[in-house]
Amino acid sequence: GDSVTQMEGPVTLSEEAFLTINCTYTATGYPSLFWYVQYPGEGLQLLLKATKADDKGSNKGFEATYRKETTSFHLEKGSVQVSDSAVYFCALSDWGNTGNQFYFGTGTSLTVIP
Amino acid sequence: DAGITQSPRHKVTETGTPVTLRCHQTENHRYMYWYRQDPGHGLRLIHYSYGVKDTDKGEVSDGYSVSRSKTEDFLLTLESATSSQTSVYFCAISSYESSYEQYFGPGTRLTVT
Numbered sequence: 001g002d003s004v005t006q007m008e009g010p011v012t013l014s015e016e017a018f019l020t021i022n023c024t025y026t027a028t029g030y031p032s033l034f035w036y037v038q039y040p041g042e043g044l045q046l047l048l049k050a051t052k053a054d055d056k057g058s059n060k061g062f063e064a065t066y067r068k069e070t071t072s073f074h075l076e077k078g079s080v081q082v083s084d085s086a087v088y089f090c091a092l093s094d095w096g097n098t099g100n101q102f103y104f105g106t107g108t109s110l111t112v113i114p
Numbered sequence: 115d116a117g118i119t120q121s122p123r124h125k126v127t128e129t130g131t132p133v134t135l136r137c138h139q140t141e142n143h144r145y146m147y148w149y150r151q152d153p154g155h156g157l158r159l160i161h162y163s164y165g166v167k168d169t170d171k172g173e174v175s176d177g178y179s180v181s182r183s184k185t186e187d188f189l190l191t192l193e194s195a196t197s198s199q200t201s202v203y204f205c206a207i208s209s210y211e212s213s214y215e216q217y218f219g220p221g222t223r224l225t226v227t
Contacts, residue, residue: 032214043204043218044157051213089156093214099164100145100214102206106156 002027006090006105013080013112021075021108023064023090031092033057033066033073038087038107047075047088080112117141118219120205126225133192135222137205139185145208146188147216148172148180150201157204163188195226 007022025033032051036044048057053068062077073090090105117140127133137146148160149172159172161180169180177199179191192199205219 034215036218043220044206044216045218046215049213049215091216093216099162100208101162102147102159102208102216104149104157106154 002031002092002094002101002103004090004092004103004105006088006108008106008108010109010111013110015082015112015114016079017112019075019077019080019084019110021088021090021110023073023075023105025071025073025090025092025103027071027092027094029094031094033064034091034093034102035062035064035073035075036089036091036104038089040086044089080110082112082114085110085112118205118207118217120203120219120222122222123220124223126227127195128227129196130194133195133224135190135203135224137188137190137219139188139207141207141209141212141217142185143207143209143212143217144185145214146182147206147208148178148188148190149204149206150174150199151204151221152201160190160203192224195224197226200224200226 003026034049035047037047038044048059050057050066056065064075087107089107121136147162149157158174163169163182181189203222206216208216
């Protein structure tokens with residue numbers, strides 16, 4: 001079945017450091033891939049997405065490229081800020097017998113210190 | 115922000131009591147989902163709906179039931195709450211028109227004592 005594996009945290013970085021959060025997936029079809037962010041006490045918000053191989057999703061300085069050959073969708077940001085402190089979830093969307101289903105990774109907690 | 119509300123936002127209940135959580139959307143999205151979030155497990159799908167009166171089980175459906183009598187409401191019921199159901203519950207919606215992106219509600223924190 002479909003699944004998502006992302007690097008375990010927590011991750012602690014200094015402000016302006018480079019961020020990478022690894023995500024790999026297993027899927028039977030041609031999934032869409034997503035990164036969601038969750039700030040404390042809130043629900044998940046879509047950060048970026050890619051719907052086919054070699055697509056790059058980007059938003060708020062974050063980027064991720066859909067790599068079919070390595071089944072990966074790693075999240076990167078060149079210079080993190082304290083306000084980026086949150087939990088990040090990698091997810092894929094695929095089609096099952098009764099429609100569209102999502103599969104989430106376990107989340108990676110990021111803390112950025114000044 | 116997508117129009118999704120969840121009620122109640124917080125609830126404390128005793129073991130063995132029934133509990134119903136409500137998810138309400140104003141977006142007319144076809145798909146609705148219930149997840150639970152627990153440390154170390156991320157989000158796990160409980161049940162989902164692909165239309166009015168059409169529902170299916172997710173990964174962790176034991177002890178939970180759902181109902182969807184109209185497009186905008188999706189109810190999650192714990193028939194007899196147990197301490198293992200203490201969690202944060204999130205509702206999400208998606209549709210073809212939204213490219214199947216999932217939009218999440220603010221969550222309900224449920225504590226079973």
